[in-house]
Amino acid sequence: MFKLVLRLFVYVVVVLPVLQVNCKTADKNVGGHYTSKDKVTGHAHKKERPCDICPRQGKCVPKVQCPAHVRPHSYNPECHLETVGLLGxxxxTGSGHAAESELKFRAAASVTADDVKSAHHQSRQKFEQWMSRADKLLQHKDVVINETAPSFAHHLSVMTxxxxxxxxxxxxxxxxxAAQxxxxxxAISDDQLSLGLTEHTDGPFCPPPIPCSTPASRYRSIGGECNNPVxxxxxxxxxxxxxxxPPDYSDGTWAMRxxxxxxxxxxxxxVSERLILDGSHQSPTLNLMFMQFGQFIAHDTTAGVMxxxxxxxxxxxxxxxxxxxxxIELQHWACAPITADPNDDFYGQFHHQCLNFLRTQLAPASDCSVGYAKQMNGATHFPDLSHLYGNSEEKVSQLRxxxxxxxTFNDFGRELPPLTDRKECLASKDGAACFESGDSHGNQIISLTVLHTIWTREHNRVARALARLNPGWGEDTIxxxxxxxLQAEYQHIIYNEFLPLLIGRKLIQAFNLSPSPVYSQLGSYDxxxxxxxxAEFATAAMRFGHSVVDSNIEIxxxxxxxxxxxxxxxxxMFQPSRLRLKQFLDRLLTGLAYQSMQTVDPFVTEGLTRYLFHGGNPFGLDLASINIQRxxxxxxxxxxxxxxxxGLEPYVDFKQFPPSAAQRLSSVYTSPEDIDLWVGGLLEEEVEGGVVGPTFASILADQFLRIKRGDRYFYEHGPEVNPGAFTPSQLAEIKxxxxxxxxxxxxxxxxxFAQPPNAFLRGNLPGNEAVPCESLLIPSMDLSRFKEI
Structure with a gap:
């Protein structure tokens, strides 16, 4: 008996850990580099058996969530994710960029008080020179865009x-x-800049401190502040x-790659002219509502400020x-115009050689630190319907x-979004409509205006029901x-319906993005x-949607x-007046349910690559060029x-691409290492069960997991995390x-009168045929659960 116990002890304490780990901690490999200037062929782990349990209390995560694993001298053995068949x-080091060795042996601060003083002085001096130059530029009429130009419509859609x-x-x-x-x-090195290790230097500008209430508010703030009190x-x-x-700025701070x-x-x-062609490849399953909802999410969460x-x-x-x-002496410092060849297939006939492009405003770090340029988001980073409600108290007051x-605008008994005084819509004759929204995008395309309309109506429908259920509530509470x-409904639709179709069920499981039976698992919030x-999500992965737009909308x-x-x-585009036609909203909603969207590929309709925001002009902007330049x-x-x-092998030769793509890629890029992320992402085959390729899918999955884990007010988080948590019965209704x-x-x-149960799949697919709106296949939320007791 004693021998049996001893054998079990040896097996559990000695043998079992060896069988579980299967990693040699001494086998440190050298990964790829962040800089594309180095001749590397990628991060190549030795083909050792992946870990079942990570050594040294490491955490097994999808590779996209551990950027340090591609740093030189990193040690990040492969491991089995909980999802069968996937390796992490x-x-x-968490989501930090530096490898363990760089964090552990980080050099002491080398910046002296004199360095900081000089940097502050030079920074203010340079800033005053730039501002003075901008004031002088205003004397020249050519520096301001003509209001009839397509670029002016683009300005209206990104302005704040x-x-x-x-x-x-x-x-x-x-x-x-100051960093420059x-x-x-x-006084600071390129590595310190790229890895964000410059926090020991104080910048000449500090953002105003953000006061957070105690106890925390039941409601998420209008501008997204104080979600995390720390x-x-x-x-x-x-x-x-x-x-x-880390960014690839050619000067390490802001100059373009x-x-x-x-x-x-x-x-x-x-690149756009030769690689992003016009063509039609319809999705066999997904409809235009999927495309339009994707744009709705993008506008809610990302809005670069020009x-x-x-x-x-x-x-x-x-x-x-x-x-x-x-x-050059008349160009603003934010100018980065795009060159069009004199023989350009489209712009050449108009003798256009300059496509207007402005760089994005920069945001200071909250801790005043200096470093490389970070572009400013003009929206909250959360999916919180900020484009419906606005991002400031002033805007909310205007919309309430x-x-x-x-x-709303009462159009003969039909509720439409309120009319706006902004002169952004092309038609201004009697009866023409131009609508207000929480952002600058509401009139950009009429199918987007329709989504703003139905979510505005949903707010008012729910608000009136709550007022009847809770007669003691004031209008602010309502x-x-x-x-x-509504924010909870919207987040549930994203995670329950939209994401599985976008990235596939396997990645949904790998990143733990599925809604839970009731509250999210304990520890889901971090x-x-x-x-x-x-930046990769905002400028590339989430812009997959520009490829799926059809050239026409069928009514x-x-x-x-x-x-x-x-x-x-x-x-x-900027012509939403058709919404005033009595039957149009119903007809467009029906059309979006049945018309196929395009597949994700390097084909984008000419409506976006030649005629974007053209107005009364015979030419417009090229959205593909804007994406690449952005x-x-x-x-x-x-x-x-x-x-x-x-974790994919990089391309080292253009011949590794399909022949048609290889020839076109080699005609514009010097090396595969130069290919822009948005372009490369569109060239990939879709992941199993999804619509985007593995690179975009990983970036998208990572982002939506960051939102879920880092948003204290995420709809599924329970009362131990979320100050505005729903009760279990309320959450069940929302789901x-x-x-x-x-x-x-x-x-x-x-x-x-009828609607396909899955709004993002074509209505003529077997199993998704339209059913009456009253059908139990389209369940309704019981708002009586929100009656205050």
């Missing part, structure tokens, strides 16, 4: 009227200039985008309508109406409780996780079952770097809500 890495952005943007520049001065004095700026409006990998041989990258327009001149005027970098570049409801419920959006005819009219996309503006690294990050229920409850009901 043992991570010891919030004065806080300008103040913080100037502070971001001051701190950037310290770098020139060799880090009150995380996820808030006017803060910077975070990074999966260069090629592997040090020359400028090919023009974004040249530099302006004078009192918010749009800056031009081109002369005439784009025939030439403004002389008495009784806790949202203000408004905030309704907003809290106060050390920053929920802010990454069905309920009587004949055919097509009533076909509308080209440019016809309904990635470079943000310092997003090359496509290969993100393949390494997620009944689907996008189809939102549509059914807020349609006009003139021609739309």
């Amino acid at each position: 890495v043992c991570c010891f 009227l919030d004065k806080r952005a300008d103040t913080l943007g100037r502070g971001g520049l001051l701190n950037l200039f 001065e310290l770098k020139s004095r060799q 880090h009150p700026s995380w996820g808030a409006i006017h803060t910077g985008y975070e990074r999966l990998l 260069a090629s592997t041989i040090g020359l400028p990258l090919p023009s974004a327009r040249t 530099f302006t001149i004078g009192n918010g005027s749009a800056i031009s970098c081109c002369s005439g309508d784009g025939q030439a570049f403004l002389p 109406a008495p009784g806790g409801v949202l203000n 408004f905030m409780e309704t907003r809290r419920i 106060p050390n996780v920053n929920p802010s959006l990454t 069905p005819d309920a009587k004949t079952g055919g097509v009533y009219e076909t509308i080209s996309i440019p016809e309904v 990635g470079r503006d943000y310092g997003v690294r090359s496509y290969n770097e993100y393949r390494r990050l997620i 009944k809500v689907t996008m189809s229920r939102i549509i059914c409850d807020n349609r006009d009901g003139i021609e739309l």
